[in-house]
Amino acid sequence: MRERKIKAATAKEMTMHHTLVNLELHAFQAQMDPHFIFNSLNAIHHYILTTSTDMASLYLTRFSKLMRLMIGNFNKEWVNLQDDLEALELYIQLEQLRFDQQFAYHVRLMPEIMHQFTLVPPLIIQPFVQYAIWHRILQRPQKNGGRLYIIIGKQEDRLYIQVEDNGVDAVEAAESGEQSQTAGVDIAAERLYMMSEKYHMEASIDTQQVFDDQQQCCGNRITISMQHFATRQSLAV
Template sequence: MFLLSSSILNNPNENGIIIFVLGILFIISLYHFLLFFQIKKKVYLFYSIYSFLIFISYLDVVENGFIPILIKPIIGTLNYLSTNLVWTYNIFYFIFLFTFIDIKPYSLKWYRFIKFNVIFLFILCFIFELLYVITGNLNFITNGNIIFTILITLFSLSIYIPLFKVDNSLKYYAIAGSLSLFICSIIATIIYLFELTPEENEIRLSIFYFGVILENIFFSLGLGKKQKLVILENVELQKNIYKQKENELLLENEKAEKEKLKATYDKELAENQLYALRSQMNPHFVFNSLTAIQYYISSNNVKASENYLIKFSKLIRQFFELSKESEINIEQEIKLISNYLDIEKLRFEDKFTYEINVDSQIETSEIKLPTMLIQPIVENAIVHGIFNKLDNGEVTINFKHDSLDSLKVEIIDNGVGFINTEVKNNNKRMKSSNVLSDRLRFFNKSGIWNIKYSQHELTPDLKDKGNITTFIIKKLYDNL
């Protein structure tokens, strides 16, 4: 009865579900492509290519909205390459999976087996396509697809042997992701083969799309953990290097050199830990925005979802460009905050207005502040203050000249206030507060910055008490 019931899941290619899935795949692909340039690890590039090829291969199944109009000039090419795209993204799936797990150190035999099969599948696909191009006989593609499907299924099942054996915590993300898609694919296939639903009911496609989303969520979480482990390993390696040098200096009785090394160690370690915190904050933008895109699509507001995707792509590109720097000028920070607030206004349907003020004597292109210090506080003002307010809210950001060498930044909102939300969102508040405390401690420890922070209610006597957060930022000297 469930499969026969009227549901939004029955026609995913018509009611916006496929657009939602494609939006997620596009953002994931773009995010990890930019992450590849930042971290220089091939696993992010392979995953970006894999998710992008899936995105491209399903563009032609969208029946409504703006996508059919956009791809109309290339729809013939997409139809011609449809089978090739499926072959290619399956091959890149295996390339990504075993780059992600890094199976070579654990089993050279399985590494060679997997490498041989990937090369064999690629050559096989190339031969089928070449025979089709030479002869024009579509049977080469049809029969080739059957052979490829059988081989890829057997290969997929065989790889679980090394996956379960390998001593690597990342394997659980790989297993969970691949099994999610595999199980959903089997269910969808059974529904189709045994005609469990009428032909016009396409709930099997919704089940398959659900598997695609689950797989990519597990893979993205796994890549996030891998990134964190790499950063921690680098920090630990740096600790060991400095400890070794410190011991050598002790043996040589070079006290002055030892003190200099310790100062350098403290500074560089603090900078590495700051980088780790920045890296962990990156995915926050992605998943917040996915929620907004889902809302617009479920409301059949295709134009708004398209506009949101364009704005979000621009913001995440700006975010990655700035996240490479340890500090940015006020002008760059204002652009980042403005872009973020514009997107949040879309997400909350203009529930608030904002204003950014800068003292006339401040040179916005010259004065610098730490990267990603102000924006998270602005986000807290929106999510914890304005969002819980019954009527419309206001957010004001002031950049003031505090003294000759100090900058004062105020983030003011007329939301429900800290006390009204701390009980509801105690864990989130505590986590956010801990991250900010850690960052401020690291900044002040680096010897480059002296940052003071305070927070209090704007109007304690009113129901909506509001909040004002203040930073006094002083730069001690330029980075070495």
């Protein structure tokens, strides 16, 4: 009986490991989207020809750094939040370039977060940010004034990441036909829940609308919550 239980536990662990590896590969493929790469390089090329070689050099540097971080973080279960946010901001800045500054963004770290010592699974936050940009903000009738807020904090022993936008709501996104293109988000959610089962993170993802003072819908908020994990160095601080 004991031997059978050990074999079953080992088989379950191996299945989970293979599933996580496959999900990491799919997440990496989703992030290395050929359209994003081509359009980013095309936008940089446009800067070279028409605007400023200095700006082109700046964005080319950001693009190459993002590629290096994405490739470097591939196949890792954990990275520190500082590195993950660096890659995230590089991604957002390139999307701003592609879409001609149609939106502004702000990343806010709450005082209780030491981002250099906080651990997160890589390739988790970016798909939700991408979804907010592509399927919420860029679907607004206006071609400017989009806003994206990313707030990261801690309540007791839980880390939370909020991605908030002033884009269209879920009904409008579904009517536009963009709601079906959620592969990156689905992969990220599945990876998070698999990591949650493996490390007992009690992770959750909550989606809700944001309302103004007149109770009119003015945006959307996705909240990712999980057990807070820190590096050993932070415990000595």
